Amino acid sequence: MELFTNQVLAGIATGAIYACMALAVVMIYQAIDHLNFAQGEMAMFSTFVSWQLMQWGVPYWGAFVLTLAFSFAGGIVIERLLFKPLAKAPILTNVAGFIALFAIINSVAGLIWDFTIKQYPTPFGSSPFLGSQLISTHQAGMIGVTVLLLILLYFFFQFTRVGLAMRAAASLPESARLVGINTSWMIALGWGMAAAIGSIAGMLIAPVVFLEPNMMGGVLIYGFAAAVLGGLTSPLGAVIGGFLVGVFENLAGTYIPGVGNELKLPIALALIITVLVVKPAGLFGRPIVKRV
Amino acid sequence: MSAIQEVVTEAPAVEAVPKKAMTLGYGASLAMLALLIIVPLFVKNFIIFQLTMLLIYALAVLALNILTGGSGQFSLGQSAFYAVGAYTSAILMEHGNINYALTLPVAGIICFAFGFLFGQPALRLSGVYLALATFALATAMPQLLKLGVFEHWTGGVQGLVVTKPDAPFGLPMSQDMWLYYFTLAVTIAIYIFSVNLLKSRSGRAFMAIRDNEIAASAMGIDVALYKTLAFGVSAGITGVAGGLGAIAVQFVAPDGYTITLAISLFLGMVVGGVGWLPGSIVGSAFIIFVPNIAEGISKGLSGAVFGVLLFLVIFLVPHGARQVAIVAQQLIGKLKKN
Numbered sequence: 086m087e088l089f090t091n092q093v094l095a096g097i098a099t100g101a102i103y104a105c106m107a108l109a110v111v112m113i114y115q116a117i118d119h120l121n122f123a124q125g126e127m128a129m130f131s132t133f134v135s136w137q138l139m140q141w142g143v144p145y146w147g148a149f150v151l152t153l154a155f156s157f158a159g160g161i162v163i164e165r166l167l168f169k170p171l172a173k174a175p176i177l178t179n180v181a182g183f184i185a186l187f188a189i190i191n192s193v194a195g196l197i198w199d200f201t202i203k204q205y206p207t208p209f210g211s212s213p214f215l216g217s218q219l220i221s222t223h224q225a226g227m228i229g230v231t232v233l234l235l236i237l238l239y240f241f242f243q244f245t246r247v248g249l250a251m252r253a254a255a256s257l258p259e260s261a262r263l264v265g266i267n268t269s270w271m272i273a274l275g276w277g278m279a280a281a282i283g284s285i286a287g288m289l290i291a292p293v294v295f296l297e298p299n300m301m302g303g304v305l306i307y308g309f310a311a312a313v314l315g316g317l318t319s320p321l322g323a324v325i326g327g328f329l330v331g332v333f334e335n336l337a338g339t340y341i342p343g344v345g346n347e348l349k350l351p352i353a354l355a356l357i358i359t360v361l362v363v364k365p366a367g368l369f370g371r372p373i374v375k376r377v
Numbered sequence: 378m379s380a381i382q383e384v385v386t387e388a389p390a391v392e393a394v395p396k397k398a399m400t401l402g403y404g405a406s407l408a409m410l411a412l413l414i415i416v417p418l419f420v421k422n423f424i425i426f427q428l429t430m431l432l433i434y435a436l437a438v439l440a441l442n443i444l445t446g447g448s449g450q451f452s453l454g455q456s457a458f459y460a461v462g463a464y465t466s467a468i469l470m471e472h473g474n475i476n477y478a479l480t481l482p483v484a485g486i487i488c489f490a491f492g493f494l495f496g497q498p499a500l501r502l503s504g505v506y507l508a509l510a511t512f513a514l515a516t517a518m519p520q521l522l523k524l525g526v527f528e529h530w531t532g533g534v535q536g537l538v539v540t541k542p543d544a545p546f547g548l549p550m551s552q553d554m555w556l557y558y559f560t561l562a563v564t565i566a567i568y569i570f571s572v573n574l575l576k577s578r579s580g581r582a583f584m585a586i587r588d589n590e591i592a593a594s595a596m597g598i599d600v601a602l603y604k605t606l607a608f609g610v611s612a613g614i615t616g617v618a619g620g621l622g623a624i625a626v627q628f629v630a631p632d633g634y635t636i637t638l639a640i641s642l643f644l645g646m647v648v649g650g651v652g653w654l655p656g657s658i659v660g661s662a663f664i665i666f667v668p669n670i671a672e673g674i675s676k677g678l679s680g681a682v683f684g685v686l687l688f689l690v691i692f693l694v695p696h697g698a699r700q701v702a703i704v705a706q707q708l709i710g711k712l713k714k715n
Contacts, residue, residue, distance in 0.1 A: 178695060193680075353513075365501060365502065
């Protein structure tokens with residue numbers, strides 16, 4: 086039983102990372118209806134920026150805030166320069182664009198900071214949390230930050246003018262334009278927010294997986310799995326999906342014989358396919374109705 | 378977040394390409410063929426090997442083109458089918474001592490079945506969701522190949538070494554050159570098959586589904602059947618390409634068939650022009666040679682150069698090589714008039 090609680094808690098802790106990533110994925114999906122395959126690389130780049138700032142002597146939280154601002158601006162710039170012209174292009178072209186972005190960011194990060202693995206500090210410390218042996222303070226901190234982020238997003242979308250405008254622009258762009266919302270900028274804002282959320286995920290996960298240009302590969306796939314499980318249209322679903330995927334991954338690795346570390350990834354992928362087949366809208370998403 | 382049900386009039390995933398615009402004219406085809414036959418006689422063995430790989434990847438890109446350009450479905454998972462084809466050939470040759478040429482149809486059939494079965498769940502998905510599901514398949518494939526259960530057959534992480542066939546009937550050719558002509562023959566056969574497939578009743582059904590699924594089903598097309606069929610055919614051709622690839626490289630290992638390969642094939646299709654079959658060879662040249670060129674421009678930044686080139690293609694020639702070919706054709710037409 087203790088093994089079980091242990092694994093569930095550890096799963097929730099890793100799930101927090103996936104939840105963050107899934108949240109970023111869903112944000113962009115809401116804004117532009119595309120899955121951003123370069124999301125992980127953007128997060129990785131932001132994390133490197135924060136690391137560099139700390140190397141220059143900026144304290145952790147200072148670097149954290151600066152990185153958030155940088156990522157937000159970076160997300161908007163990428164949208165304005167590269168993806169706004171592609172807004173009317175077929176999905177295919179957009180996917181190719183994301184892949185190109187992926188290659189560019191990965192390679193540039195490799196050139197600036199090289200491919201050696203780097204230590205990344207945690208602001209929460211890594212001692213046992215509340216005297217329990219099960220999770221460390223960093224893992225508890227991660228869960229806390231994710232939940233806080235979700236609550237902030239909820240308030241943003243539910244109670245602010247801009248949040249409301251973003252939702253309107255995403256669900257009915259034409260009507261939104263008629264009531265005076267600048268839908269084009271709402272998309273840019275969505276990119277900026279997704280980049281910022283991604284950078285938080287990157288900075289939280291870096292102490293666990295260590296910092297290097299390829300650190301986000303696996304995480305992004307789990308993020309996708311989480312987003313799909315929770316429903317690509319629901320931020321709350323994405324977070325819950327993230328925790329579920331984390332727990333599921335750990336339990337499957339512990340209890341199903343033959344599933345060691347080597348099969349964890351295929352398990353996540355089997356999960357994606359199962360969800361897509363059984364309930365394509367995910368647990369909390371709205372089914373999409375197409376007009377003929 | 379809102380209570381209103383989402384109603385979307387979705388933009389088509391793939392732009393419609395008219396059937397006639399999918400192939401080359403007779404003259405151009407023959408010129409291309411002559412070029413492909415003559416060039417290897419004058420170059421070194423290593424370049425012949427590269428040309429063989431060019432044809433093999435062209436086949437794989439062609440397969441994806443039938444799926445995407447023909448029936449409008451996505452796949453980021455072609456590397457999985459390629460891997461299955463490669464392993465089928467390798468295992469049959471090394472464990473079954475079967476002639477290399479005979480392993481290819483088997484690889485094709487096995488991959489057809491695999492693709493057809495995978496197509497069943499994929500049916501319910503479209504656009505982004507299908508891209509995701511196939512992406513998942515491609516990422517999972519190397520790990521599945523490494524599984525201990527199959528290790529006796531697949532050689533696990535180490536993979537399998539495949540012997541390269543000699544030229545038959547005592548023909549005075551190097552192994553590389555023989556393999557090149559063998560690959561060329563297979564490629565031509567499959568190209569002709571694909572062109573005819575797209576011209577046939579099934580091909581028209583694919584295109585009707587691509588352009589408007591609901592209208593297609595109203596016309597009496599069995600949408601489910603033809604969608605899975607497109608997946609199967611595409612996977613089958615990819616499998617043959619994979620088998621050829623295994624013979625040419627003389628080696629199969631799980632890490633040779635990662636998501637990178639799937640992405641390369643996808644890019645090859647975009648660069649070659651979606652739905653334009655001859656573009657496959659241009660796309661294949663892009664994915665084989667451009668990374669080398671990029672590395673030549675800057676060693677550390679090869680990925681960035683590659684990405685920038687890709688963006689240039691997307692922005693300047695969104696229809697890929699097809700667009701270039703059309704412009705060239707118009708220019709030649711003008712020159713003739715003068």
